[in-house]
Amino acid sequence: MPKIFIVIPAYNEAESISQVIRGLRKEGYTNVVVVDDCSSDNTAETARKAGAAVLEHVINRGQGAALQTGTDYALEKGADIIVHFDADGQHDPKEIKDMMDPIKKGKVDVTLGSRFLRKGSNVPLLKRVVLKIGVIFTFFYSGILLTDTHNGFRALSSKAAGRIQINQDRMEHASEIIDQIKKKGIRYKEVPVTIRYTKYSRQKGQSALNSIKIAARLIWTKFLR
Amino acid sequence: MVSLLQVIVIVFVLFAITRVFFRYQDKMINTFELVFWSLIWIAVAVVLFVPTITEPIARLFNVGRGIDIAVYFSIVLLFYLVFRLYVKLDTMNNELTKVVRKEAVKKRK
Numbered sequence: 001m002p003k004i005f006i007v008i009p010a011y012n013e014a015e016s017i018s019q020v021i022r023g024l025r026k027e028g029y030t031n032v033v034v035v036d037d038c039s040s041d042n043t044a045e046t047a048r049k050a051g052a053a054v055l056e057h058v059i060n061r062g063q064g065a066a067l068q069t070g071t072d073y074a075l076e077k078g079a080d081i082i083v084h085f086d087a088d089g090q091h092d093p094k095e096i097k098d099m100m101d102p103i104k105k106g107k108v109d110v111t112l113g114s115r116f117l118r119k120g121s122n123v124p125l126l127k128r129v130v131l132k133i134g135v136i137f138t139f140f141y142s143g144i145l146l147t148d149t150h151n152g153f154r155a156l157s158s159k160a161a162g163r164i165q166i167n168q169d170r171m172e173h174a175s176e177i178i179d180q181i182k183k184k185g186i187r188y189k190e191v192p193v194t195i196r197y198t199k200y201s202r203q204k205g206q207s208a209l210n211s212i213k214i215a216a217r218l219i220w221t222k223f224l225r
Numbered sequence: 226m227v228s229l230l231q232v233i234v235i236v237f238v239l240f241a242i243t244r245v246f247f248r249y250q251d252k253m254i255n256t257f258e259l260v261f262w263s264l265i266w267i268a269v270a271v272v273l274f275v276p277t278i279t280e281p282i283a284r285l286f287n288v289g290r291g292i293d294i295a296v297y298f299s300i301v302l303l304f305y306l307v308f309r310l311y312v313k314l315d316t317m318n319n320e321l322t323k324v325v326r327k328e329a330v331k332k333r334k
Contacts, residue, residue: 035329053333054333055329055330055332055333056329056332057325057326057329058325058328058329059321059325061321061322061325061326065322065325065326068322068326069325069326069329069330072326072330073329073330073333076330167319169318169319169322221315
């Protein structure tokens with residue numbers, strides 16, 4: 001049995017985090033790592049009570065930084081497969097199996113969740129437009145054409161997780177991971193997933209305006225690094 | 226005749242040079258930086274009192290007035306310094322994250 005670690009970056013998610021953790025444990029995932037990115041609510045405590053291993057950032061460093069912290073920890077604990085999972089209840093723990101399958105079979109080293117591969121996806125119109133712009137942007141930025149570039153649902157073999165180093169602390173990490181997959185020639189595959197759009201998750205998600213800021217920052221850093 | 230502008234600028238230049246010198250005393254900057262910044266401020270003072278001194282340089286670069294060359298030069302320098310600052314800030318941010326990460330993982334063990 002491969003050792004599976006679920007890594008959840010969380011910032012002010014006290015409302016949803018315990019339900020997410022319970023959902024994961026119900027599916028048999030006992031190694032749940034929550035990285036609390038210096039929340040002002042009691043995310044860390046709630047997550048701990050729900051049975052997760054909680055790592056705490058003493059100051060807020062962003063989602064990308066939190067993901068890397070959780071990934072480092074999981075690798076240290078001897079994880080074979082690391083799954084990136086959202087804290088807001090958007091992802092379905094039942095689908096982790098589908099995400100890990102191609103990795104377990106040794107076909108690929110990374111799977112990326114895509115909400116557009118599944119027929120009849122319920123993505124709201126504005127979100128759909130913004131995400132598709134993100135897809136085109138990523139194609140020009142990294143040269144990889146995916147159907148859904150900004151999905152937080154990923155699974156990585158320990159080998160791939162060790163090779164990908166997230167340097168973009170904030171939201172730009174989604175594009176950065178794809179960029180590194182391309183540059184390092186890591187085998188990847190998109191896997192259809194469902195995203196649950198609730199009032200809560202939509203409120204916590206990225207706004208269209210913020211996406212522009214993220215793109216601008218990516219272009220800027222591409223210049224400098 | 227000394228103009229009001231010249232008085233204000235020279236007071237500021239003197240202030241800036243003392244700052245540079247104090248930073249050097251505190252070992253916040255090295256000798257190269259001390260010389261670099263002192264020269265910059267001295268150049269500002271010289272140009273202020275002898276504006277014609279920039280004219281040969283202006284002619285060399287085919288720029289009409291001496292003061293223009295000083296402005297162009299300042300803008301280029303400023304851009305360069307902002308760029309350096311940005312890179313430094315970026316590096317510092319990354320290092321800060323590393324510290325926060327290490328601390329988070331260490332505490333959990």
